[in-house]
Amino acid sequence: MSISAADVKKLRDMTGAGMMDCKKALAEADGDFDQAVEYLRKKGQQVSEKRADREANQGLILSRISDDKKKAVMMEINCETDFVARNEEFQNDAESFLNAAFENDTENTKDLLSIEVDGLTIEKHLEEMVGKIGEKIEINNVVLITTDGTLISYIHPGNQLGVLAEFDGDLTDAEIGKDVAMQVAAMKPLSVTRDGVDSTLVEKELEIAKDQLLNEGKPEHIAEQAAKGKLRRFYEERVLLEQKFVKDNSVSVKDYLEQNGAPLVKSFHRLQLGENA
Incomplete structure (x- = not known):
């Protein structure tokens, strides 16, 4: 499908990824922005959480x-x-x-x-x-x-x-x-x-981590184990009681x-x- 320059710019504003990477991601995702963001993450891109269409209330x-x-x-x-x-x-x-x-x-x-x-x-x-x-x-x-x-x-x-x-x-x-x-x-x-994190989100994070490792050339069995390690880091970043305490990084909350x-x-x-x- 044809990907417009406006769509590429929108995805770039959303993610901070490069123009060509955004164009390729949209092409791979048939124009679906959520899938394009997921594609970029699987390729190891550091994706920003901001959204260009968010209203500045x-x-x-x-x-x-x-x-x-x-x-x-x-x-x-x-x-x-x-x-x-x-x-x-x-x-x-x-x-x-x-x-x-x-x-x-x-x-x-x-x-x-x-x-x-x-x-x-x-x-x-x-x-x-x-x-x-x-x-x-x-x-x-x-x-x-x-x-x-x-x-x-x-x-x-x-x-x-x-x-x-x-x-x-x-x-x-x-x-x-x-x-x-x-x-x-x-x-x-x-x-x-951890119990409060949506299971679908956990599965997606695990899949993204595994695909990143496979794209780096890691064998399947190593990618699976290493992905679990990345998931542990995800929990440490996103689960309150496991986060590093901001006033003292040597302890968790x-x-x-x-x-x-x-x-x-x-x-x-x-x-x-x-x-x-």
């Missing part, structure tokens, strides 16, 4: 946590420009929507929009804000967590990234919890443990928690502007 990530650290809400509200996101009135409105979600134990955006604040539903408030400001404004994500353990909230300066981390027991040192929440913010783990007598992480939620819409 602006807005705020906000959270509220109860005094006993047993309940927390995190919310993403989006607008079109950073100028609006920094506006005090916009921020105050966003805080009032967050409080409504917290006080009503709201688990999703649809339910939040129907809640009344000062005599109007939040949906109506958003419509009025759009009319007044002249930008598209919407609430894209609401996360509610309740626990018998301990919840820690971390909002990165600038309010473009936030994390809620749930610990499986009483966490007496909030700084330890903040360290782990910051780890989630910085290192983007897929899950707390699990080691850090155990050394400090802290409970392990049970779950986490990470919101970044524009990534979870």
